[in-house]
Amino acid sequence: MNTAEDFLKRRLDERQQAGTYRQLKPESSLIDFCSNDYLGFARSAVLKQSIAREVNNHPLSLNGAAGSRLLSGNIQYAEDLEDQIAAYHQSEASLLFNSGYDANLGLLSSLAQRGDTLILDELVHASIIDGARLSYANRYSFRHNDLESLEAKLKLAKGNCYVVIESVYSMDGDTPPVLEIFNLTEKYNAALIIDEAHAVGLYSKGLVCELGLQQRIFARVITFGKALGSHGAIVLGSSNLRNYLINFSRSFIYTTAASFHQLAAIKMAYQLLENSDEAIINLKRNIRLFKEKVNTGETYTLLNSDSSIQCIVLKSNETAREAARQLQTNNLDVRPILSPTVAQGTERIRICLHSFNTENELTLLAATLNKFILLHA
Structure with missing residues (x-):
């Protein structure tokens, strides 16, 4: 066995012995x-039928995008959909990503530069952590939902500072004190980024809109694979943020665009959400x-x-x-x-x-x- 294969087997054996070995399982009844x-x-038959109608109404659409959006993969339908979603969430602009992971990775890795600061709640999603790791910024985490811990880290911040939280946490299901966190970030001139993956649906437009903060939050990440029952994600923010990501977000620039079917599914899911x-x-x-x-x-x-x-x-x-x-x-x-x-x-x-x-x-x-x-x- 070569050295690389031996390493793989040893690590997998360690996982099995520790009782933490992960396996894929088939769907369940x-x-x-x-x-x-x-x-x-x-599982909605209504959504499935509306997606089929939307695809049939665009017979010239391709099965796949056949390129990144900066090359051959952009279509007017995608840009119109971004405008519609931005309007729904009361944001100036937005940019689609192929998944929530891609959105967080591309947003955080491109924003914070060397000499800047990223401050994350200690329980944020792995995609947020990985995006922060790919940046050259100083990185801190604060105790979960702890305002004193957050303020202590804000006092250490240098350069442009970005604070990242979730509006509903995926492994605890709890909601942070968003307004108090926003007030702290405003006090220290930091930009607040909120991942709304698990909030859309419970709150139709997300918790940020529920609290009336949509015009004051620097960026929001909305994913479509949870309450919206489809796939992909979008970053909401200013027109400057959208243009910045188009120019500097590697997970947007260097990937094939979403297929027309995926875009149609997202559009029809939003139509269903408006009547839910x-x-x-x-x-x-x-x-x-x-x-x-x-x-x-x-x-x-x-x-x-x-x-x-x-x-x-x-x-x-x-x-x-x-x-x-x-x-x-x-x-x-x-x-x-x-x-x-x-x-x-x-x-x-x-x-x-x-x-x-x-x-x-x-x-x-x-x-x-x-x-x-x-x-x-």
Whole structure:
């Protein structure tokens, strides 16, 4: 075995021995308490039909973009879609990216220069961390949602300073004190960037619009693969920011553009979102019902969250895996979140609630959880 293959095998063996080995699994027919399909758009027959009609209405569209947007891959449809999405989220301008990962990577790696400062909440998504690592800026993290910790880092900032948070955190489901964080960044002349991936849907246009801060936030990242049931992402901000990213964001410049079908799916998903008040009401009802029905006792912790993401911290990989196995045995698709994805000692099951989950399904979920917790207290 050559040296490179030996390295691969050794690292994989270490993962297996530690119980942290990752494997792909096929799709499940269990009751969905796992996916990010918060409003049911990914499974929506209405959305599927509207996408098909939109594609059929553009018979000259290509199957693939056949190039980057700066070469042969740009079409007027994409630019019109950017204008429509920017208007929906009440932003001056926007730029499409092929995924949320690409958006965060391209935004953060290109913005902050040597001598600048990036300050990240310690629980931001891996794509934000990776984008920051690719920049030449000074980098700091602050304790999760901790204003004193953030201010201490702001006092150390040099050059242009960018603070990055999420409006709903993907592994805890909680919401930061956005207004207070914005006031701090304004005090220290820092630019605030907010990833809204898990907020759109729970809040139709995102939490920033809900709070009326859309004209004051430097940049927002919106992804389409969660409540919108499609794929891709967009960065919202000023016209200067859009033009800057077109010129300097490597994950935008050096990649083939999204296909027409992907763009059509995004456009139709936004049209459906504009008429989804009932789905959003159902989602918020299901969040409330779940929190009323589940009882974690004194041994385990249900994290404080009013979002679709509800997490019960079970303190070890094995307990989290066993809880997930028990739930799956009862036809409930819930997955464990293990270290090193989360910090050791905070291993958990992550429950995603949806507008389409029935009260009977929620009752079964809570009863199964309550029984497991009672037996393992």
